[in-house]
Amino acid sequence: MxxxxxxxxxxxxxxxxxxxxxxxxxxxxxxxxxxxxxxxxxxxxxxxxxxxxxxxxxxxxxxxxxxxxxxxxxxxxxxxxxxxxxxxxxxxxxxxxxxxxxxxxxxxxxxxxxxxxxxxxxxxxxxxxxxxxxxxxxxxxxxxxxxAVCFAAGTLIATRRGPKPVETLQPGDKLQTSDNGFRPVDWVGRWRVNGRGRSAPVRIAPGVLNNDRALYLSGQHRVLLRPTAGPLVGEEVLVAAKTLVGLPGITRLPCKRIEWVHVLMPEHEVIFAENARAESLLAGPRALSLIEPQQAQALRRELAEDPLHGLPARPIVPPAKVERMILSYRGGKGPAAVAGLKLTLGT
Structure with missing residues (x-):
């Protein structure tokens, strides 16, 4: 769904x-x-x-x-x-x-x-x-x-009790975050879709983002990137996985069906998926209270008002800017010419 x-x-x-x-x-x-x-x-x-x-x-x-x-x-x-x-x-x-x-x-x-x-x-x-x-x-x-921003079912997420498959997470589980220690899950949503074409998952090979295993994300899901050259040198930013397709170890992998999982937290967080740093679902300040009871009955607990709920955990770079940045780094050459690309992903 x-x-x-x-x-x-x-x-x-x-x-x-x-x-x-x-x-x-x-x-x-x-x-x-x-x-x-x-x-x-x-x-x-x-x-x-x-x-x-x-x-x-x-x-x-x-x-x-x-x-x-x-x-x-x-x-x-x-x-x-x-x-x-x-x-x-x-x-x-x-x-x-x-x-x-x-x-x-x-x-x-x-x-x-x-x-x-x-x-x-x-x-x-x-x-x-x-x-x-x-x-x-x-x-x-x-x-x-x-x-939508979602993880593929089977992705291991770092929690207080160790790595857990994302589809097994429950509201209240504490996830390890990059900035705020262990923070609770507020809502988890799941749905299955055709995994071809624009819906095909992005596969990130082991080691590319410091990930221990292959990481599968929806194209819109953002990961942490820190350029070591260019206008964003030294900054930690979030970029959509789809914009990195064509870099070494990052590909689209069509499949018959795939199950996606959303993870919503009180604030937008950078969390650890297969040991790589990726975002949780980004929502508005009071979005949790507006999810219909039939969709997320576990969200009835009261959340404290916090203006940080809707703020991104890192600056978000639009896909077109990422693509242009990558193209400029490799001198306008095609997707295969990436050996000199100076990007640090997920560290």
Whole structure:
């Protein structure tokens, strides 16, 4: 069952032509003319669907809520009473940026025929202004794994009691973090998808990230990287695994089916997966309290308000910037020419 984060239309403060006024097509008048801000007090919502494939798309009647939920002020049922589609999509970037590497695709969400929210290819930050720079599609498709951060089942996660397979983690288990000692798990989600195409896992060979065994991640899952050359020299940053494909020991590995596991903690953390440093699920400040009871009954315990809940554990470098950085390091040569690439991964 795929789970992804979404913002409600009521969370957005819009300036300019309305980009979400239609239940069918994107508004061309918004390009270059519309900006929006996510209300700083808003919280990311989690949407969990039942689907017969690994692709989120328009006009697919099999994309159904697994449990009733209230979204954008409207109550929806589960199954056939909770159809969710992505109706159209835009390309946005932070206001003030002219760099295409900052582009983010937002997918407009339609619940039971009406537009009520957005999901995105990269995290949108509450309080930041975004401008619409293009219409991406009036008939979009996106792999669920492009909107989610997850480990493959079987991945060993460092805990207070030693390494444990990620799928066996339970709320309350204490995970070893890079910054804050042992911290508790708040929620664990699991789902199985087709493991081909854009949903194929990224395989990181033993030793590449200091990992003891091969590490399998969704393409969107971020790992710790510390460049030893270039503009980010010496900085610890988080980059999506998919952007490193083609470096020595990092490949896509298509498979028939794969089970992904989400791990949510009170704050965004760098944790140890197969001894490599990778991120936990990044969520908004009060996202945990907004997960529906049917999806995560174990999250009923009270969480202290903490403004750090929605802050990334390290600076996040957009995929396009990582790809450009890698290309510049190897002198514009092809993916195989990586011998001189000066990157330290996961140390």
């Amino acid at each position: 795929p789970t992804f984060g979404a913002w409600q239309l009521s969370d957005l403060i819009i300036s300019g032509p309305d980009p979400f006024g239609s239940n069918a097509v994107a508004n061309p008048d918004t390009v270059g003319a519309t900006t929006f801000t996510i209300n700083p007090a808003a919280s990311l919502r989690f949407v969990t669907l039942s689907d017969d494939d690994s692709i989120f798309e328009d006009a697919d009647g099999d994309q159904e809520l697994v449990a009733p939920m209230v979204f954008d002020g409207v109550s929806y049922g589960s199954g056939g009473a909770g159809d969710v589609e992505t109706e159209y999509s835009y390309v946005v970037r932070p206001v003030g940026s002219n760099d295409p590497a900052d582009n983010i695709t937002i997918y407009v969400l339609e619940f039971e025929g009406d537009v009520h929210g957005i999901a995105s290819s990269e995290r949108l930050l509450a309080g930041r202004d975004y401008q619409i720079v293009a219409i991406e599609s009036d008939d979009p498709t996106v792999a669920y794994t492009a909107m």
